Amino acid sequence: MSRSVLIVxxxxxxxxxxxxxxxxxxxxxxxxxxxxxxxxxLAQLADHEVAVVVVxxxxxxxxxxxxxxxMKGNEKLQHIPxxxxxxxxxxxxxxxxxxxxxxxxxxxPFQPEQLRDALMPLLGVKENAGTKSGNSGDDFF
Amino acid sequence: MQEQKAATLATIFSEVLADLAFMFTDDxxxxxxxxxxxxxxxxxxxRGAKNGDLIFRCTRSFTKLLASNLLGVDQDQASxxxxxxxxxxxxxxxxxxxxxxxxxxxxxxxxxxxxIERMKTSPDLSLDDGDYASTISVENHSVQLVYSPTE
Numbered sequence: 001m002s003r004s005v006l007i008v009x010x011x012x013x014x015x016x017x018x019x020x021x022x023x024x025x026x027x028x029x030x031x032x033x034x035x036x037x038x039x040x041x042l043a044q045l046a047d048h049e050v051a052v053v054v055v056x057x058x059x060x061x062x063x064x065x066x067x068x069x070x071m072k073g074n075e076k077l078q079h080i081p082x083x084x085x086x087x088x089x090x091x092x093x094x095x096x097x098x099x100x101x102x103x104x105x106x107x108x109p110f111q112p113e114q115l116r117d118a119l120m121p122l123l124g125v126k127e128n129a130g131t132k133s134g135n136s137g138d139d140f141f
Numbered sequence: 142m143q144e145q146k147a148a149t150l151a152t153i154f155s156e157v158l159a160d161l162a163f164m165f166t167d168d169x170x171x172x173x174x175x176x177x178x179x180x181x182x183x184x185x186x187x188r189g190a191k192n193g194d195l196i197f198r199c200t201r202s203f204t205k206l207l208a209s210n211l212l213g214v215d216q217d218q219a220s221x222x223x224x225x226x227x228x229x230x231x232x233x234x235x236x237x238x239x240x241x242x243x244x245x246x247x248x249x250x251x252x253x254x255x256x257i258e259r260m261k262t263s264p265d266l267s268l269d270d271g272d273y274a275s276t277i278s279v280e281n282h283s284v285q286l287v288y289s290p291t292e
Contacts, residue, residue: 011230013211058233058252087237091246108234109161
């Protein structure tokens with residue numbers, strides 16, 4: 001089973017921050033792939049097997065909603081868990097993301113613990129002294 | 142009402158700055174502008190049941206400070222590209238928070254892609270032209286937010 005993660009965000013700063021969180025949290029991912037929009041993300045998924053996709057909504061070229069729709073319509077990709085990391089707070093938008101297959105929603109600015117707690121179960125990481133969970137459950141559907 | 146919205150904007154700005162970058166607003170009012178430090182303007186908007194635009198004005202050195210805090214690098218190591226990206230992402234988050242604070246969470250709003258450009262002149266930090274403007278000092282840097290609802 002792959003333990004790689006794909007980060008899809010047009011902000012290189014956010015991608016770097018997400019990578020740092022994963023590193024500090026000791027999630028032991030195999031590889032971290034990056035994409036700055038949905039088109040690049042689909043290309044990455046065509047070339048690499050990943051366990052989780054962390055994706056923003058507001059991106060140029062192909063936004064997160066369009067990307068999720070494409071993933072949902074692809075038999076090879078529709079099983080991959082998707083974590084939304086976005087600044088948007090609309091309940092309707094969150095429901096829409098859930099319908100498109102997202103399993104967790106983290107609102108920016110997020111605390112490192114929120115991202116870690118969302119990724120741990122998806123990567124099969126069990127809580128231990130080095131990855132103490134502080135999740136309240138609010139970030140999961 | 143206008144003052145209330147300006148206060149909401151200032152509160153959101155301060156909270157995002159603290160949560161995202163561990164940067165904090167100052168009590169002092171820094172109205173002097175360093176003319177050798179170029180000013181940048183980052184724009185973003187939201188579209189939906191109601192519309193609005195946000196402008197964030199700050200100096201290049203502030204964007205580098207922001208980038209350094211976000212990326213965990215020294216301020217002089219942050220590139221202009223990283224500084225621009227940090228400013229745009231910061232505004233993306235501020236705008237998202239502002240939309241729900243102003244209009245609630247029931248309606249869906251689409252945010253525009255943030256854009257940043259260098260200003261030809263320094264901004265008027267005492268802006269009062271009918272927009273919801275807020276000038277704040279952050280770690281000895283004056284910065285300005287302008288909110289323009291365009292319903």
